[in-house]
Amino acid sequence: MTSATDRLTIRARGLTKAYDDVVALDQFSIDVWEGSLLTLLGPSGCGKTTALRVIAGFEEAGGTVDIRSRRVLGPDTFVPPEKRRVGMVFQDYALFPHMTVEANVAYGLPKKSQTHRVAEVLDLVGLKRLGSRMPNELSGGQQQRVALARALAPNPDVILLDEPFSNLDAGLRDRVRREWRSILTESVTTAVLVTHDQEEALATSDLVAVMYQGRVVQVDAPAELYTNPADPWIANFLGDADVLPSTGHRGYAESEIGRFKTDLKGRVIIVVRPEDVQISIGEAPNATVNSSEFFGHDQLVTVALASGRLVRSRIGPRPTYQTGDHVRVRAIHAQVFPGQA
Amino acid sequence: MTAGPITTPIEKDASPQGRRSNRGWWIATAVVLLPALIPPISLAWQVVTQGIETPIPLGRLIELFLGTLALTVAVTITALGIGTATAWLTNRSNVPGRRLWMILAALPLVIPSYMAALTIIGATGPGGLLSIWLGVEIPTPYGFVGAWLALSVFLAPMAHLIVTPALRLIDPATEEAAMGLGASSVKVFFTITLVQLRPALVSAGLMVGLYTISDFGAVSLLRFDTFTRAIFTLYAGQIDRRPAAALSVVLMLLALVILFLERRTRSRAGYHLKSTSRRRKRIRLTGWNKTWALTFLGSLVFIALIVPISVLVFWLIRGVSAGQDLGMFWDEIGRSLSVSIIAAVAAAAASLPIAMVTTWKRGRFSNAAETGTWAIYALPHITVGVAVVAFALQWIRPLYQTVALLVLTYVAMFMAQSVATTQDSLRRASSDLEDASRGMGRGPWQTLRRITVPLARPGLLAGSALVFLSVMKELPATLLLRPNGFETLAIRIWSSTGEGFYTRASAASLALLAVSIVPLLALTYRDLSD
Numbered sequence: 066m067t068s069a070t071d072r073l074t075i076r077a078r079g080l081t082k083a084y085d086d087v088v089a090l091d092q093f094s095i096d097v098w099e100g101s102l103l104t105l106l107g108p109s110g111c112g113k114t115t116a117l118r119v120i121a122g123f124e125e126a127g128g129t130v131d132i133r134s135r136r137v138l139g140p141d142t143f144v145p146p147e148k149r150r151v152g153m154v155f156q157d158y159a160l161f162p163h164m165t166v167e168a169n170v171a172y173g174l175p176k177k178s179q180t181h182r183v184a185e186v187l188d189l190v191g192l193k194r195l196g197s198r199m200p201n202e203l204s205g206g207q208q209q210r211v212a213l214a215r216a217l218a219p220n221p222d223v224i225l226l227d228e229p230f231s232n233l234d235a236g237l238r239d240r241v242r243r244e245w246r247s248i249l250t251e252s253v254t255t256a257v258l259v260t261h262d263q264e265e266a267l268a269t270s271d272l273v274a275v276m277y278q279g280r281v282v283q284v285d286a287p288a289e290l291y292t293n294p295a296d297p298w299i300a301n302f303l304g305d306a307d308v309l310p311s312t313g314h315r316g317y318a319e320s321e322i323g324r325f326k327t328d329l330k331g332r333v334i335i336v337v338r339p340e341d342v343q344i345s346i347g348e349a350p351n352a353t354v355n356s357s358e359f360f361g362h363d364q365l366v367t368v369a370l371a372s373g374r375l376v377r378s379r380i381g382p383r384p385t386y387q388t389g390d391h392v393r394v395r396a397i398h399a400q401v402f403p404g405q406a
Numbered sequence: 407m408t409a410g411p412i413t414t415p416i417e418k419d420a421s422p423q424g425r426r427s428n429r430g431w432w433i434a435t436a437v438v439l440l441p442a443l444i445p446p447i448s449l450a451w452q453v454v455t456q457g458i459e460t461p462i463p464l465g466r467l468i469e470l471f472l473g474t475l476a477l478t479v480a481v482t483i484t485a486l487g488i489g490t491a492t493a494w495l496t497n498r499s500n501v502p503g504r505r506l507w508m509i510l511a512a513l514p515l516v517i518p519s520y521m522a523a524l525t526i527i528g529a530t531g532p533g534g535l536l537s538i539w540l541g542v543e544i545p546t547p548y549g550f551v552g553a554w555l556a557l558s559v560f561l562a563p564m565a566h567l568i569v570t571p572a573l574r575l576i577d578p579a580t581e582e583a584a585m586g587l588g589a590s591s592v593k594v595f596f597t598i599t600l601v602q603l604r605p606a607l608v609s610a611g612l613m614v615g616l617y618t619i620s621d622f623g624a625v626s627l628l629r630f631d632t633f634t635r636a637i638f639t640l641y642a643g644q645i646d647r648r649p650a651a652a653l654s655v656v657l658m659l660l661a662l663v664i665l666f667l668e669r670r671t672r673s674r675a676g677y678h679l680k681s682t683s684r685r686r687k688r689i690r691l692t693g694w695n696k697t698w699a700l701t702f703l704g705s706l707v708f709i710a711l712i713v714p715i716s717v718l719v720f721w722l723i724r725g726v727s728a729g730q731d732l733g734m735f736w737d738e739i740g741r742s743l744s745v746s747i748i749a750a751v752a753a754a755a756a757s758l759p760i761a762m763v764t765t766w767k768r769g770r771f772s773n774a775a776e777t778g779t780w781a782i783y784a785l786p787h788i789t790v791g792v793a794v795v796a797f798a799l800q801w802i803r804p805l806y807q808t809v810a811l812l813v814l815t816y817v818a819m820f821m822a823q824s825v826a827t828t829q830d831s832l833r834r835a836s837s838d839l840e841d842a843s844r845g846m847g848r849g850p851w852q853t854l855r856r857i858t859v860p861l862a863r864p865g866l867l868a869g870s871a872l873v874f875l876s877v878m879k880e881l882p883a884t885l886l887l888r889p890n891g892f893e894t895l896a897i898r899i900w901s902s903t904g905e906g907f908y909t910r911a912s913a914a915s916l917a918l919l920a921v922s923i924v925p926l927l928a929l930t931y932r933d934l935s936d
């Protein structure tokens with residue numbers, strides 16, 4: 066009989082850690098399902114790397130961690146990192162500078178299976194012919210793939226990725242990310258990725274856990290997270306958003322750019338994303354174009370409402386608007402939260 | 407594509423103390439560091455609590471203090487000037503024979519100060535080598551001038567060796583930018599290069615300054631009164647050792663004040679591990695500049711290498727042709743070699759935990775561990791000798807006058823050299839490497855053997871070479887601590903000089919130089935690969 070937790074690769078509960086008086090982890094809990102990629106997303110200093118290091122066993126913390134239903138961290142338990150079957154890819158890759166690429170990859174393998182497995186994973190990451198190079202003879206992207214191959218080689222239960230793309234330049238990053246995603250899928254590996262890059266988190270993950278001050282504040286699938294953030298801070302952190310004050314009344318919250326369903330009563334704030342804001346020229350203008358930025362595939366138009374508040378609208382490349390144009394602005398979707406703007 | 411991860415700064419944990427892997431290193435650090443601190447502390451405690459019953463007259467104390475201070479300041483300034491000049495010329499200019507000068511500038515480091523003094527005496531005065539060569543008699547510079555000359559010339563290589571790597575780490579772009587703004591190369595040197603060299607100059611100044619206040623051989627032979635000479639006279643001449651102990655504590659405090667001042671000037675900026683892979687254009691010396699550079703380097707090599715070695719060879723030949731007995735000294739060579747090698751290996755082993763807890767495994771006590779290491783190194787050897795003798799007589803009598811205690815004292819005194827080079831090696835690698843190894847299923851011992859030690863190896867080797875050289879030359883602590891009849895090369899040189907057997911002294915000196923040259927060449931070798 067298989068229970069639901071059998072398919073849980075990592076189960077962390079109530080992890081708590083403080084450095085002197087700085088709180089790094091505060092009741093941090095997370096579930097990672099087998100074969101999935103979960104991203105820990107948060108601003109720098111929110112404790113996401115610490116969480117990863119605690120799971121890997123490089124640091125201790127209060128709380129419990131189970132990997133494949135085996136307790137590895139608890140009040141009386143500490144399984145050392147080498148016995149956790151966890152692969153880690155470090156932000157600076159941490160390749161052993163005194164060993165060849167092959168020796169790096171073979172490092173975590175038992176003697177007899179080395180040759181075969183090293184060739185296999187190097188092939189998987191597309192570095193078959195670079196096995197005899199030293200790490201400093203490789204480009205940044207290649208070093209990074211060696212780091213991935215090395216972590217994958219011993220077939221770990223889970224692979225932990227600590228901001229692995231942050232050292233690559235923007236153009237390369239998207240491609241490498243897709244490549245890695247398919248490598249991880251191909252090797253059916255459970256993975257936890259740490260990043261501060263929203264786009265990266267949303268584009269790569271099955272689930273995203275947003276972290277703030279040592280705590281997980283929301284876990285959801287990328288699309289759900291983006292469209293239904295749990296609070297205004299998350300909404301703002303995940304992408305552009307503008308805020309309008311309003312009042313909840315008879316199931317609606319009214320605003321200058323439309324009315325939105327809500328059960329809330331009293332003071333509320335409406336959070337609207339630029340791509341949900343439409344602009345048109347014509348009858349009953351309610352705003353004036355304040356400025357616009359043109360990006361090619363789209364443009365971001367900022368308009369001033371009658372109240373003086375600024376709202377952004379992301380629209381296609383045509384038509385373009387001039388500063389001072391009188392326009393009609395309407396939001397097709399927005400979220401309503403309790404509170405004051 | 408970006409240059410790769412090597413240039414990215416490694417984010418340090420705020421305080422990774424909760425990590426189990428650190429405990430072993432901290433315990434090892436305590437085991438090597440705390441025993442080394444005990445003798446000097448107990449000596450200071452003893453003097454402070456019991457007072458001095460036969461006080462040295464205050465006037466005499468002030469006299470000694472001023473003499474020591476004046477010599478230290480003069481030697482430090484001179485040695486830094488010479489060392490920086492040789493480092494700059496051999497690294498940044500196209501002076502002919504650059505690589506040869508690079509070795510020659512470092513080479514006098516193997517000459518101990520007492521040998522330098524000895525050869526100054528041999529070269530000057532009536533019947534001195536220079537009077538034979540030049541036909542003019544140069545009076546022997548006894549006193550301040552002689553000590554200043556001997557120590558400056560023979561400590562300049564220390565400054566040279568510290569400034570050289572720092573000179574290479576300066577980002578060429580900063581100097582190019584200054585030149586692009588129209589600055590002359592002289593202006594660039596003083597406004598850009600020298601400023602960035604400041605940390606290296608401060609630590610070179612510390613090394614040279616501490617060595618000078620600690621020096622015993624040169625000041626004794628050249629008859630300049632400093633603390634060390636006074637301590638030895640008090641120690642050797644009297645049964646009551648308390649005055650010597652009291653003076654030792656004063657000297658110890660002086661050294662610690664200098665160490666403290668150096669710590670204060672250190673910036674908290676930390677290390678910038680930029681790999682300057684870019685080639686740097688060398689400054690072209692032309693016309694008079696080239697002549698001046700060659701004259702400078704030539705006279706330096708003449709004074710620091712040719713004269714001393716000629717004097718030694720001259721004495722040897724003169725003695726042998728006069729039928730003098732050289733005296734067999736294979737035993738002395740064997741003793742010097744074995745204590746130097748054992749101390750070098752032990753010091754390297756002892757330095758690894760200290761280097762670890764001050765780089766990769768930093769924690770609350772890292773600064774204390776580092777300060778402790780340097781504090782022991784800063785203590786003048788004669789005061790360490792006095793402290794260890796006092797401590798051994800009271801607490802560990804069976805160890806008194808044993809080779810074991812002598813070697814342990816060497817390790818404690820010179821460990822810092824090996825710590826510094828090992829720290830340098832470890833700083834060049836990321837502390838994540840150990841975690842990476844653990845994460846891949848290797849336990850702490852395998853990680854130590856396959857990752858940590860190989861990465862630290864260049865520093866451990868360089869450190870052992872430095873310790874070997876230091877032990878080889880060490881005189882005052884050896885004089886105080888050696889078992890009866892335990893003659894090393896240094897002791898033999900010292901005692902034969904004292905008794906006027908210059909032929910013997912010269913043979914032993916040449917043997918000491920020959921033995922020291924191998925580790926020194928190994929040290930300079932890595933600088934040549936540019």
